[in-house]
Amino acid sequence: MRTEPYEGSVGDLLAANLKAARARRGVSLSEAARLSGISKATLSQLESGTGNPTVETVFSLSRALGEPISALLEPHPHQGMTVIRAAEVAPLVGDGVDLRPYGRIESAGLLCELYDQQVRAGARQESPGHVGTEHTVVRSGVLRVDVDGVRVELGPGDYVSFDASAPHAYSAPAGPVRSVLFVNHRADAKAPADAPH
Structure with a gap:
């Protein structure tokens, strides 16, 4: 069994997972902004990893995209043990x-x-x-x-x-x-x- 420490910030995880969730759902950035009530500029910053996500922001995106909160925040699965410090x-x-x-x-x-x-x-x-x-x-x-x-x-x-x-x-x-x-x-x-x- 191997141990792989968690790496990356919440913002980095959200950036990657938000883009993937929009692609899965076929939702444009403009439509995601409308559905979530979050400005298109803010969403663009979140997807580029330069935004500062809050609890409220992530919950709004989860609702708008029909994705579990954890799907927006969890690193991609891998084999072995996950260690999160x-x-x-x-x-x-x-x-x-x-x-x-x-x-x-x-x-x-x-x-x-x-x-x-x-x-x-x-x-x-x-x-x-x-x-x-x-x-x-x-x-x-x-x-x-x-x-x-x-x-x-x-x-x-x-x-x-x-x-x-x-x-x-x-x-x-x-x-x-x-x-x-x-x-x-x-x-x-x-x-x-x-x-x-």
């Missing part, structure tokens, strides 16, 4: 979270996406909803989770799972939070175009 993966930055994509597991038509999620102290990350089920395990801190009007607070070792199509938010009222986020769904599932993350 946290220090080598630049996070996607959102309004309230830093999200490091670590990969996806696909089996029997099901897809599970794996992320290291850090919620910044006093910050809140909202989502109107998207395809799949979210599973979160808190590693440190106190995580507040709001799902469709219901609120829970979780501490280290606690777990929550919910239908991600419902409006939801993560926040860290008492300091930063480290958690592991899994999103699973059918591999062929598509988010509705009017339900941005």
Whole structure:
């Protein structure tokens, strides 16, 4: 078995994968801009690897192209062992979270996406909803989770799972939070175009 470290930035991965996803779907840059609500100039920068993608940007592109988030962020598969060092993966930055994509597991038509999620102290990350089920395990801190009007607070070792199509938010009222986020769904599932993350 060989070990191959992960190399490249999130921006580099998105650049290559975004072009490939548009080609697979037969979507022009102008059409991708219209569907995602992201300017054509910004998309051009993202595809050239010079843009600065955010969590919100990647979620919008995922919805617009009907691709899993991980398909836009994962390196091409190879034989052997994959090693991803946290220090080598630049996070996607959102309004309230830093999200490091670590990969996806696909089996029997099901897809599970794996992320290291850090919620910044006093910050809140909202989502109107998207395809799949979210599973979160808190590693440190106190995580507040709001799902469709219901609120829970979780501490280290606690777990929550919910239908991600419902409006939801993560926040860290008492300091930063480290958690592991899994999103699973059918591999062929598509988010509705009017339900941005």
